[in-house]
Each structure stands twice: as C-alpha cells, then as structure tokens.
Amino acid sequence: MLKLDNHASGRHFLHIPGPSPVPPRVLRAISYQTIDHRGPEFGAFGLKVLDGIKKIFKTEQPVIIYSGSGTGSWEGALVNVLNPGDKVLFYETGQFANLWRGLAQRLGLDVEVVGKVGQDTWRWGVDASVIEERLRKDTQHEIKAVCVVHNETSSGVTSDIAAVRKAIDSLKHPALLLVDSVSGIGSVDYEHDRWGADVTISGSQKGLMLPPGIGFNALSPRAIEASKRSKFPKSYLAWDEILESNKTGYWPTTPSTNLLYGLHEAMDMIMAEGLDNVFARHQRLAAACREAVNAWGLENQCQDQECYSPVLTCIATPEGMDADVLRKNALEKFNLSLGVGLGKLKGKAFRIGHLGDCNELSLMAAISGVEMSLGSMGYKPKASGVVAAQEFLK
Numbered sequence: 001m002l003k004l005d006n007h008a009s010g011r012h013f014l015h016i017p018g019p020s021p022v023p024p025r026v027l028r029a030i031s032y033q034t035i036d037h038r039g040p041e042f043g044a045f046g047l048k049v050l051d052g053i054k055k056i057f058k059t060e061q062p063v064i065i066y067s068g069s070g071t072g073s074w075e076g077a078l079v080n081v082l083n084p085g086d087k088v089l090f091y092e093t094g095q096f097a098n099l100w101r102g103l104a105q106r107l108g109l110d111v112e113v114v115g116k117v118g119q120d121t122w123r124w125g126v127d128a129s130v131i132e133e134r135l136r137k138d139t140q141h142e143i144k145a146v147c148v149v150h151n152e153t154s155s156g157v158t159s160d161i162a163a164v165r166k167a168i169d170s171l172k173h174p175a176l177l178l179v180d181s182v183s184g185i186g187s188v189d190y191e192h193d194r195w196g197a198d199v200t201i202s203g204s205q206k207g208l209m210l211p212p213g214i215g216f217n218a219l220s221p222r223a224i225e226a227s228k229r230s231k232f233p234k235s236y237l238a239w240d241e242i243l244e245s246n247k248t249g250y251w252p253t254t255p256s257t258n259l260l261y262g263l264h265e266a267m268d269m270i271m272a273e274g275l276d277n278v279f280a281r282h283q284r285l286a287a288a289c290r291e292a293v294n295a296w297g298l299e300n301q302c303q304d305q306e307c308y309s310p311v312l313t314c315i316a317t318p319e320g321m322d323a324d325v326l327r328k329n330a331l332e333k334f335n336l337s338l339g340v341g342l343g344k345l346k347g348k349a350f351r352i353g354h355l356g357d358c359n360e361l362s363l364m365a366a367i368s369g370v371e372m373s374l375g376s377m378g379y380k381p382k383a384s385g386v387v388a389a390q391e392f393l394k
Contacts, residue, residue: 046248330370
C-alpha cells in the first residue's frame with residue numbers, strides 16, 4: 001500500500017508544470033459532503049459552475065466538462081467534429097502535439113504534420129504562415145481540421161492562436177480550428193470566441209489549480225453543427241446528451257461532484273484576483289525565472305522571445321549533465337520536484353513550473369533549490385540566478 005507519511009519535514013516544493021499545487025481553499029471545498037447529483041441543489045450549483053467556466057475560457061458558447069483528463073478531452077474534440085478517415089493537419093511544437101497526433105492516428109484519422117521549416121520545431125511557436133501555405137494547396141478542402149497546441153508544456157512555448165485563425169480565414173478554408181490549451185487556461189490569456197477557436201481543450205490540474213480529473217471542451221457554433229454530422233462511434237464523450245442535460249445544470253452521467261466543488265472555488269479565487277492580474281503574475285514570475293536561467297549561463301529551450309511561456313521554463317542542462325540526475329538530486333536533497341524532459345528532451349532538459357498557486361517567494365524557493373542542486377553536482381554558474389531573480393522581482 002502506498003505510504004504518504006514519509007515525506008521530508010517542511011513543505012514539498014512542487015514545481016512541475018502540472019499537476020500544480022492545490023490551494024488549501026480548493027482542498028477544503030473538495031472535502032465538502034457529496035450531494036445528490038440528481039437533486040435540486042446540484043442543478044442550481046451545476047448552472048453556476050457552467051456559467052463560471054465560460055468566463056475563464058472567455059466565451060459565450062457552451063463548455064463541456066468531462067469527468068476525465070485532458071487526454072480524454074483531446075479525444076472528445078476529435079470524435080465529435082470529425083469522421084473516420086478525415087484528413088487532419090497537426091502543427092508540431094513538442095511532445096504534447098505529438099501525443100495528440102498519435103491519439104488521432106489510433107482513431108483512424110489521416111494525419112499530416114507540419115512545422116517550422118529548417119528549424120527544430122520544439123524551440124519555436126506555431127508559424128501560421130506554414131499552415132496558410134499548406135491550406136492554400138488544399139484546393140479540394142480535404143483537410144477538415146487544424147490542430148495546434150496553445151501552450152506546449154514540454155518545450156515552454158506559447159503560440160499565437162489568433163494568427164492561425166487569421167491564416168485559415170484568409171483562404172476562406174472551411175477547416176475547423178482545434179486548440180489544446182490544457183496548460184494555458186487560467187495561466188495565460190486565452191480568448192476562445194475572439195480568437196476563433198472551434199474547440200478548445202483543457203484540463204483541471206494546471207492553471208485551474210485542481211487535482212487531475214476534469215477535462216474541458218469549449219465549443220463554437222460551427223463545432224456544434226459539425227458534431228451533428230459526425231459518424232465516429234461515441235457515447236460517453238458525445239456532446240449532444242451532455243449539452244441537453246447541462247441546460248438544467250445536470251450531466252447525463254455521474255459527474256465528479258467534489259471536483260466540481262473545487263472548480264467552483266478555484267474559479268472564485270481566479271475571478272477575485274482578476275484574470276488580467278492572474279496573467280500578469282504569471283508573466284512576471286516567468287520573466288524572473290528566465291533572469292535566473294540567464295545568470296546560470298544555461299539555455300532556454302524556447303528560442304523565440306515572443307513565445308516564451310508564462311506557465312513554465314524549459315532549461316537545457318549543462319554539457320555532460322543528466323537532467324534526470326539533477327532532478328533526483330533536487331528532490332532528495334531539497335524536497336523540490338522539477339519537471340522531467342519529455343520525448344527527445346529526456347535527460348537533456350528540466351522544467352520549472354511557475355503556474356497556478358505560485359507567487360514570488362515560492363518561485364524563489366524553486367530557483368534556490370535548482371541553484372543548490374547545480375552546485376552540488378559541480379556546475380559553476382556565471383552568476384547567481386537567485387540574486388538575478390531577486391533583483392528583477394524587487
């Protein structure tokens with residue numbers, strides 16, 4: 001049986017890019033007594049949650065809330081608006097773009113991948129001109145959807161979604177725009193309606209400051225119409241029954257009642273701080289983290305200053321240093337969890353999460369832990385990242 005009573009003394013510093021630390025307020029809300037999910041009290045509560053989540057996504061349209069993960073919401077987006085064998089264009093920016101693509105292939109979709117020409121696509125944001133050029137050649141409109149990742153958690157890159165929509169619209173191409181913002185929602189500005197996304201996918205365990213267990217599909221009218229023509233086999237993930245039940249605050253299946261309590265509390269916290277203030281805080285902490293990286297003499301995985309992620313910073317380890325050994329050192333010596341390098345970055349990079357319930361002092365603890373871990377492994381930085389981050393934040 002898993003033992004959870006053997007942690008080191010003091011606070012554990014969880015600075016992976018998700019799951020992010022869950023605030024005590026949210027944990028307390030999750031602990032409330034479970035109620036009848038078919039009773040009148042739940043219906044009124046459900047309507048409040050469904051209305052509140054629209055404000056987070058900046059949409060007037062429905063937001064589907066699944067009991068599931070972001071991966072389930074990836075699948076929900078695909079099987080509701082597409083048909084078996086449809087051609088789908090994916091833009092590669094990192095491991096999560098690849099994983100979503102792999103899921104699409106397993107579903108039987110015809111997948112094509114594009115990326116920044118002549119560059120390591122894991123170091124740059126989405127280049128909308130590449131998508132525009134590919135769609136221009138698609139004169140028969142065989143491509144039914146364009147899939148992009150808003151905030152690529154594996155590489156620390158945030159992409160311009162509005163530019164992708166503009167590229168699609170400039171050609172009057174009918175392709176739907178499907179966006180993964182699993183790690184973006186609640187941490188970095190995102191406008192589902194104004195940016196023209198047809199489906200936005202997200203999850204509970206990142207900027208929304210919840211445990212894993214809830215997934216989201218924010219919809220557009222075009223996506224809802226497309227779902228009426230979809231022939232993919234589906235039941236649990238099907239939007240039609242969920243949308244109908246949601247009209248009165250209920251779900252057709254058993255919802256994650258206690259996680260919805262937590263979601264309601266987390267949304268209350270976010271709106272009390274103010275979305276713009278939340279986004280500004282994330283940008284400020286990310287900039288401080290980059291100051292530390294520069295002082296250490298290490299390299300940011302993201303090479304495009306316009307695309308630096310406010311959610312996390314992905315850092316290449318010094319030549320000859322295994323990033324996983326560094327992470328193990330940080331955990332065992334300083335009770336600090338850092339994000340693993342994913343895919344082709346395994347062992348070559350580590351990630352510092354600065355999202356969700358994070359402030360200046362919690363970030364400074366993480367930076368201090370990394371600096372001490374690097375030093376204990378014999379690395380001599382150009383300068384103190386702790387001092388550099390402090391000077392920036394002051």
